[in-house]
Amino acid sequence: MNRITGSTRICGIIGDPVEHSMSPVMHNAAFEALGLNYVYLPFRVHREGLKAAISGMRALNIAGLNVTIPHKMAVIPLLDKLDLLAGRIGAVNTIANENGELAGYNTDASGFLQALRAQGVESEGKRIVILGAGGAAKGISFILAEAGASLVILNRTLYRAKELASQIAQDCQRKMEAMTLNEANLKRAFDRADILVNTTSVGMTPDVDRSPVPGNLLGSRLVVSDIVYNPLETRLLREAKAAGARTIDGLDMLVWQGALAFEKWTGQKAPFEIMKQAAIKALQDEK
Ligand code: ATR
Numbered sequence: 001m002n003r004i005t006g007s008t009r010i011c012g013i014i015g016d017p018v019e020h021s022m023s024p025v026m027h028n029a030a031f032e033a034l035g036l037n038y039v040y041l042p043f044r045v046h047r048e049g050l051k052a053a054i055s056g057m058r059a060l061n062i063a064g065l066n067v068t069i070p071h072k073m074a075v076i077p078l079l080d081k082l083d084l085l086a087g088r089i090g091a092v093n094t095i096a097n098e099n100g101e102l103a104g105y106n107t108d109a110s111g112f113l114q115a116l117r118a119q120g121v122e123s124e125g126k127r128i129v130i131l132g133a134g135g136a137a138k139g140i141s142f143i144l145a146e147a148g149a150s151l152v153i154l155n156r157t158l159y160r161a162k163e164l165a166s167q168i169a170q171d172c173q174r175k176m177e178a179m180t181l182n183e184a185n186l187k188r189a190f191d192r193a194d195i196l197v198n199t200t201s202v203g204m205t206p207d208v209d210r211s212p213v214p215g216n217l218l219g220s221r222l223v224v225s226d227i228v229y230n231p232l233e234t235r236l237l238r239e240a241k242a243a244g245a246r247t248i249d250g251l252d253m254l255v256w257q258g259a260l261a262f263e264k265w266t267g268q269k270a271p272f273e274i275m276k277q278a279a280i281k282a283l284q285d286e287k
Contacts, residue, residue, distance in 0.1 A: 012041040014053050015068030022279045023066050026258045029278035033271045054078040064265035065095045079104040088171050089139045094261040109139035111257030115248050121223050124148035129189045131212050132199035133160035145172040152189045154181040198226040203234035211235040220244030
């Protein structure tokens with residue numbers, strides 16, 4: 001554990017619940033590895049306590065916070081500066097204390113782009129199929145549209161997919177398609193698709209035998225990513241690998257979101273592998 005001194009800088013996560021967050025172990029491992037005098041703490045903050053928590057961040061000169069459910073939207077009006085993309089997405093997961101000014105970012109979205117890049121996958125000009133239309137889909141869809149991809153959004157509830165597609169079309173001036181998530185539409189969407197992103201919870205523990213996509217539709221020319229990281233290898237990723245596809249797991253995205261936050265708080269390049277190993281160990285210890 002890092003040695004706490006009079007000049008230790010504090011980072012942390014606010015949310016409710018925060019008990020199962022992997023961020024404390026990831027960030028503390030990273031601080032220790034780089035010998036930085038920082039510590040990262042979990043803060044359980046109820047909805048009613050959010051305003052006071054942000055005032056506290058100012059008063060205590062906390063260097064950075066991650067923000068999780070249920071505060072990602074509600075925190076925005078309490079900040080001094082907002083990154084353009086975080087504003088469009090309407091959600092902040094990272095606050096950096098920049099000389100007393102609190103700046104909001106969305107590294108969930110930029111972390112996803114970084115996870116693709118780390119695999120040598122660029123999004124510009126690519127055709128990307130997104131499964132789901134919730135909060136996670138929104139961030140990922142906005143950043144991919146910004147990066148110049150064209151998107152097809154498939155969701156169980158069609159109107160949510162349509163709503164997200166039209167919002168992106170309006171803000172990013174790009175044409176987006178929306179369809180109901182079913183086998184026939186998956187087949188159609190996969191025609192000419194380069195990348196598949198699952199943002200639904202299908203396949204997550206305890207639902208490990210389910211996949212949002214029938215395995216026979218997966219082929220080797222797709223890059224397949226899944227935001228689910230519990231289990232680390234979902235049925236979708238297992239079947240994608242078996243079909244010869246390249247895969248990106250949910251932990252890569254989680255660690256990249258942390259790595260980008262770390263860089264904002266410390267100004268140093270994050271030790272990605274150390275953070276990932278710490279997260280894997282924490283996942284194993286939870287079992
Ligand atoms: P998050 O913020 O993590 O994206 P969310 O906003 O609750 O969470 O969104 C969950 C997504 O998973 C939604 O797209 C949801 O589909 P609906 O909009 O139809 O609810 C999708 N989802 C959850 N369970 C599903 C299931 N069993 N089959 C298909 N889609 C599912």
